[in-house]
Amino acid sequence: MSVKMNGKLPTGCSGDCANIEQFDFVMAFQPVVDIGKRRIYAYEALVRGPDGQGAASVLAGVSDRNLYAFDQACRVKAIATAARLGLDRRLNINFLPNAVYHPEACLRLTLAAAEEHAFPRHLITFEFTEDEKIIDREHLKSIILAYKGHNFMTALDDFGAGFAGLALLADFQPDYIKIDRCLVSDVDRDPPRQAIIAGVMKTASMLNMAVVAEGVERPEELDFLRRQGIDLFQGFLFARPAIETLVADADIAWPDFG
Numbered sequence: 658m659s660v661k662m663n664g665k666l667p668t669g670c671s672g673d674c675a676n677i678e679q680f681d682f683v684m685a686f687q688p689v690v691d692i693g694k695r696r697i698y699a700y701e702a703l704v705r706g707p708d709g710q711g712a713a714s715v716l717a718g719v720s721d722r723n724l725y726a727f728d729q730a731c732r733v734k735a736i737a738t739a740a741r742l743g744l745d746r747r748l749n750i751n752f753l754p755n756a757v758y759h760p761e762a763c764l765r766l767t768l769a770a771a772e773e774h775a776f777p778r779h780l781i782t783f784e785f786t787e788d789e790k791i792i793d794r795e796h797l798k799s800i801i802l803a804y805k806g807h808n809f810m811t812a813l814d815d816f817g818a819g820f821a822g823l824a825l826l827a828d829f830q831p832d833y834i835k836i837d838r839c840l841v842s843d844v845d846r847d848p849p850r851q852a853i854i855a856g857v858m859k860t861a862s863m864l865n866m867a868v869v870a871e872g873v874e875r876p877e878e879l880d881f882l883r884r885q886g887i888d889l890f891q892g893f894l895f896a897r898p899a900i901e902t903l904v905a906d907a908d909i910a911w912p913d914f915g
Contacts, residue, residue: 678730679723679726680715680718680726680727680730681706681707681715682704682705682706682707682715682730682734683705683706683707683709683734683738683900683901684702684703684704684705684734684735684738684739684900684901685702685703685704685705685898685899685900685901686700686701686702686703686738686739686742686744686898686899686901686902686903686904687700687701687703687891687896687897687898687899687904688700688701688891688895688896688903688904688909689701689747689749689869689889689890689891690889690890690891690895690896690909691888691889692879692883692888692889692890692911692912693888694888695906695909695911696906697746697904697905697906697909698746698747698889699746699747699748699749699782700739700744700746700747700748700749700903701749701751701784701891702731702734702735702738702739702748702749702750702751703751703898704716704731705898705900709900724753725763727753728752728753728763729763729766731750731751731752732750732752732766732767732770733766733767733770735748735750736748736750736767736770736771736774736776736781737770737773737774738901739776740774740775740776741774742901742902742903743903744776744780744903745780746780747780747781747782747810748776748780748781748782749782749783749784749812750781750782750783750784751783751784751785751786751814752783752784752785753785754785754796754797754800760799760800760802760803760804761803764803764804764807767781768807778807778808778809779808779809781809781810782809782810782811782812782832783804783809783810783811783812784811784812784813784814784835785797785800785811785812785813785814785831786813786814786815794825794828797825797828797829798828798829801829801831802829810831810832810833811831811832812831812832812833812834812835812869813825813826813831813833813834813835814835814837814871815835815837815871816834816835816836816837816840816857817836817837817839817840817853817857818837818838818839818840823860826860826864826866830864830865830866831866832866832867833861833866833867833868833869833889834857834861834866834867834868834869835868835869835870835871835891836854836857836868836869836870836871837871837872838871838872838892840853840854840857841870841871841872841873841878841882841892842872842874842878843875843878844878844881844882845875845877845878845880845881846877851881854882854885855885858885858886858887867889868886868887868889869887869889869890869891870882870887870889870890870891870892871891871892872891872892872893873890873891873892873893873894873895874892874893874894875894876894876912878894879894879912880912894910895909895910896908896909
């Protein structure tokens with residue numbers, strides 16, 4: 658794989674950016690569905706090996722030395738592939754906060770890729786994971802503010818599975834949070850998880866953040882979470898990640914709630 662566009666690196670790419678060509682991977686896309694509207698709301702771009710291998714096969718080649726280049730390569734590849742596939746919903750791109758040395762500088766390649774491929778910038782959401790230990794919380798806050806200044810949305814991924822939890826939300830508020838599978842699994846029959854979900858929903862409402870439930874695999878989980886007020890879902894119950902393919906609205910097995 659080369660992340661060059663039209664035979665050259667994107668405008669604004671210099672220095673360490675040139676190293677993005679060292680990575681060989683493709684993108685898979687998993688839909689985030691809006692149950693209320695029975696429509697796909699977004700697609701999360703997920704790294705896969707060149708022959709469809711899991712993300713671990715790619716991440717094995719990432720180190721502190723090339724973390725920044727990998728982060729930039731993922732952004733370019735996600736945007737380029739989404740544009741080629743004609744994606745017209747939100748595009749969720751995972752980014753690595755610890756790889757961003759300066760928000761504005763690190764956004765140049767993203768902006769260049771969006772312009773090069775005529776992909777609407779306002780449809781991009783950047784996800785950062787709670788599962789990655791945040792070294793400098795003030796730095797992350799500056800990243801979120803810079804991204805919002807460019808009309809990008811932000812999301813806190815894997816909420817409930819990582820290092821910081823609610824402490825992150827005390828410092829800054831993304832546009833929405835994605836509840837991790839560890840809290841979603843069997844929530845319909847697990848009172849402690851139900852209590853935690855209720856608290857998350859109240860907090861999100863007070864902070865004016867939307868909520869996505871990730872890793873939904875059973876209809877019973879979906880039914881319970883929907884009754885808590887969640888409309889946005891992601892998980893195998895709806896669709897698995899599809900390599901360089903966009904699952905269509907009509908391909909989703911929409912549940913009938915009567």
